[in-house]
Amino acid sequence: MDIGDIRIIDAHIHQWDPFGNPREFSRTAKLLRTLPLPLGLAVRLAPRRDREFIGEPSAYLGPYLPADYRADAGALPVESVVHIEVEWAGPKAEETRWVTALPFGVDTPALAAVSGGGSPADPGFTELLEAHLSASPLVHGIRSMVAHHPDTGIRSFAGGPNALRSRAFLDGFAALVERDLAFDAWVYSHQIPEVTALAQRYPEATIILNHLGTPAGIFGPVGKHTGRDAEARAVILERWRTDIADLAESPNVVAKVSGLMMPILGHPVPRAGNPTPVPELIDRIGPLLRHAAGTFGADRLIWGSNFPVDRPITSITHSAEAVATVLAEHLGDSAPLEKVFRANAQRIYRLDRA
Template sequence: MNIGDIRIIDAHIHQWDPFGNPREFSRTAKLLRIVPVPLSLAVRLAPRKDREFIGDPSAYLAPYLPADYRTDAGDLPVESVVHIEVEWTGPKVEETRWVTALPFGVDTPALAAVSASAFPGAAGFAELLDAHLSASPLVRGIRSMVAHHPDPGIRGFTTDPGALRSTAFLDGFAELVARDLIFEAWVYSHQLPDVTALARRYPEAKIVLNHLGTPAGIFGPIGKHTGNDAEQRAGIFERWRTDIAELAESPNVVAKVSGLMMPILGHAVPRPGEPTPVPRLVERIGPLLRHATDVFGVERLIWGSNFPVDRPITSVTGSATAVATVLTQHLGSTESLEKVFRANAQRVYGLD
């Protein structure tokens, strides 16, 4: 068996239209359409933390819709996808309505599930959950933008470093658990102990760790003082290794093998049209994925492309091939691929 034999579920993609959606980056996209500044100049004018996070801004400056994902997926047999919220700045339920109305499943992969936007610590959280559920039967859970890094040069998505520990968040989280909904936890790696504490406080909760915890700077310099040399990068890996092993002790947590090609990990961004060779990706992500497999087991790993966010580094096929190669080499067979690329997502997201 190889990944070409599996009807794949891509469990982590994003869709947007910066000209029609209220996104964090919509204002920039609209401005550059009106004032046609060369993209190279616009990149130089952008804050360094934004440049380092996105790598290549072109995907954020144009719509990314089902047909665009189909093109990126190429010949990879992706049957369906899970949409994950991203930087919607208007009423959150409108993103759910918008994405479920897109032309999925025509000549594109089907939309299998949605993780909507909501924050358990916000007022009206329970009402928002019910609004998402009423907006679409595909809603399986939520994601909150709580990634925060102690390095001020690394882009954060909340100003509160203790967002997962606040009383308001923990109390609101009970509403999510009561509805048997998934919490997609996207954090930077130093926040993994907070996810562990959450999983232990609510052992009945369904928690999906996004991007193996996003150890920023593990492959190269990022921010003001992260990943600057081999010793620092080894330290990031060792702390991540310890913290994710502790998290994996909670059986209510599964991990997404996704986002491993995000520029924020310290990947060198290649020239457009020249993706990083798969053997090089295998070398980089191998230690992370092998350890994740050892502590979570293949029953609790789910693949997602994280497209188009990972596109500056590789293709959808490149991402899938690199992950499949590491798993096959580490486990000595290809039998696990069906679980990681399909069956585990079916189970976790309750898909037919």
């Protein structure tokens, strides 16, 4: 499907420099830079949960900056991007300050907005929001990485389950709503009902479900037992379908069509330089996209590449083409694609107020 006429807003990318700023993976990147250890051996020595999550580690072992994204985007007509926080290990507002100082918009896509890091459950969350907003006028959202999986063999990013249900989180969330900031929620698929409950408690909030809820193991086995066979994967899909339909009943929620190439979904990881071709991607992600389109509709879907996290599985152009092909077949003419790949991001992230 040709989306070449759409001036695309990529609503979910990451930038980092593990050597120059504090990331959760900075120590590993620095260690592997100094040790004469072959990358293949280093990968085999890493914990299985990390191997399965990242697929292939090269993107995490060095900087990923605007020129790197431009190279990955290739001929895809990306006009601007939204930067989403990722594993910053220092004061969260410093990531916002750092990313907005990067050379976006010269010979690279412009930086349209930032979704900064922070948890409403943390003490001082209100002060953190003010620090983000002072760091850059491009802060239009906040993301909390609260993904936690009951399979202990799958990497979790929260200290425990039910993070979105805690009293501290629910009370702190009001500060975000008062400032008219969008909330990017990254959860694993069994946590989607928590997002639904949050949306119902705060119907005035704009909530963005990242990565269609990340149904780990839906394409293949991961962790200790998740997605171990076709029957188990069918159970994951059916529960995901039910929970997505329930979530879509809250009109203040939109879904990001992003992260569908994350290795933790159970994708086979191809050899480097051999991105998974579009027909194979369509076969895998088609059922997810069609259900998301049928429940959320064209007005409440936003596309994001999730690069470089999705890079081990396929290219940005393959990812965008696969998504566009399925949605065009399901939604009809090109008008819905313009919403998914551009207009919805403008509206939801309120880019007109930049």
